[in-house]
Amino acid sequence: MPTATLTISSRNYSSWSLRGWLVCRxxxxxxxxxxxSGNDASTRAELLHLSPSFLVPRLCHGDIVVWDTLAIAxxxxxxxxxxxxxxxxAVARAHCRSIAGEMHGGFINLRSALPMNIKARHTRFQIFNGARGDIDRLVSIMEECLSRYxxxxxFGETPSLADAMLAPVCSRFVTYDVPVSAGAAAYRDTILAWPLMREWIAAALAEPDEIEELDMEF
Incomplete structure (x- = not known):
């Protein structure tokens, strides 16, 4: 019998649930x-970006209860x-923590304009300038790390916390057909081929469409 329970919201829409699940795995x-359920108030608040603090994902491990993806990690x-x-x-460790923290607290324009939707495909998607700045910064992070490590x-041959934090971004790049550099594209493909990501994506594709409409701007 499992010793812990991870509570998540939609596999298709919830980038934070994905991150929490990845670090547990x-x-x-x-x-x-x-x-x-998609009708749960906490789920909708998360997916609609209505709250700065979500109670999902939430890990219950014995007497320990931890929510927020970075806290779980x-x-x-x-x-x-x-x-x-x-x-x-130590230097790489500090770098990894910094990237994870930046992803955790930033990139608001990207989150709003390009919400995670694994099932969808939008070709020639119009990306406004605010989100473009976020994308450029993320591509810069990817290229720097690949060159450096x-x-x-x-951070090298095995996934780190930073990879778990950026994994939903790679999904967004595919959903919205985001043009990126060759290095960033190679990294995107590496993440999408990661067995844990393949498992999550398969589950997301099989997920019922409980949340049919979200009142957000695309």
């Missing part, structure tokens, strides 16, 4: 996934340091 945690790093969320080198992941 990366930590090899024995957990079951509880999916909230920090907790798992404490109890499962062998998971390799952070590089061993050798790839194929941001």
């Amino acid at each position: 990366m930590a090899d945690l024995d957990f079951e996934t509880e999916l909230l 920090q907790y798992l790093n404490e109890i499962r340091p062998e998971a390799g969320f952070l590089p061993k080198d 050798g790839g194929p992941y941001l």
